[in-house]
Amino acid sequence: MIDFYTWITPNGLKVAIALEEFGLDYRAHAVDITSGAQFSPDYLAINPGGKIPAIIDHATGITLKESGAILFYLAEKTGRFLPPSGAARHQTIEWSMWQAASFAPTLGHAHNFLTYNPGMAPFAEEIFRRDTQRLYETLDARLEGRDYLVDDYSIADMATWPWVSRFARHKINLADYPNVRSWYLRLALRAAVKRGYEVPHVTGAIPLP
Known part of the structure; x- marks a missing residue:
């Protein structure tokens, strides 16, 4: 299971779309950046930069921020949507x-x-x-x-x-x-x-x- 912390921005949407395309099990957690929720202590413990998105993959124990890094991680995890060579x-x-x-x-x-x-x-x-x-x-x-x-x-x-x-x-x-x-x-x-x-x-x- 992947915990996915996001909001309705292009960077959040790209990971949401990827999770759906990869068919991975995930739980979406809304981080309302209009109210400053990205700066809450609980969220800063996940992403000290205070931005969305971020994921916690409980299957591997990996926590990642930065939407591009997350996309590459998911592609390599599943072996899909990124050619191997x-x-x-x-x-x-x-x-x-x-x-x-x-x-x-x-x-x-x-x-x-x-x-x-x-x-x-x-x-x-x-x-x-x-x-x-x-x-x-x-x-x-x-x-x-x-x-x-x-x-x-x-x-x-x-x-x-x-x-x-x-x-x-x-x-x-x-x-x-x-x-x-x-x-x-x-x-x-x-x-x-x-x-x-x-x-x-x-x-x-x-x-x-």
Whole structure:
């Protein structure tokens, strides 16, 4: 059994979707970051950084934080959604790292400047608007002629999709990125993605472009 500590953010959703895709037994614990629950002593004992998500795998005794590290751990634990060797494995790692190092941080700032605090910092808004568009262009180019980021559906797709699901907060029209739009809708039809999107609780239907 895995205890999964999460909230309704893209980083939380990527692990929720992964747990559903891997078919692992888990218990979801809502950590309401809007009320500061991530800084409670009990949670800081699990993740001293005070961020979600985190897991405790009671089968192995391993506690992990950082959504990307959790995805790699679950893939290796189950032997699924991460090729064991070769170019496909390295490309899956590559695009997972792109998501963690470039896509997610930039889009997180886009949330803050373009949606939550518009007009507060015009220079920053313009920087993150341009960078967000550039990253969507990168993703669109990668998905040209592809169903998934690498050869088959993988943890790289699971990591990236929840961030794209916030496209409205990025001020992005997915019609401008047709390959991303097709990929996004393809994954939105997956039963495990639908279930994961409702963890730790339902916030509404998956946004559709």
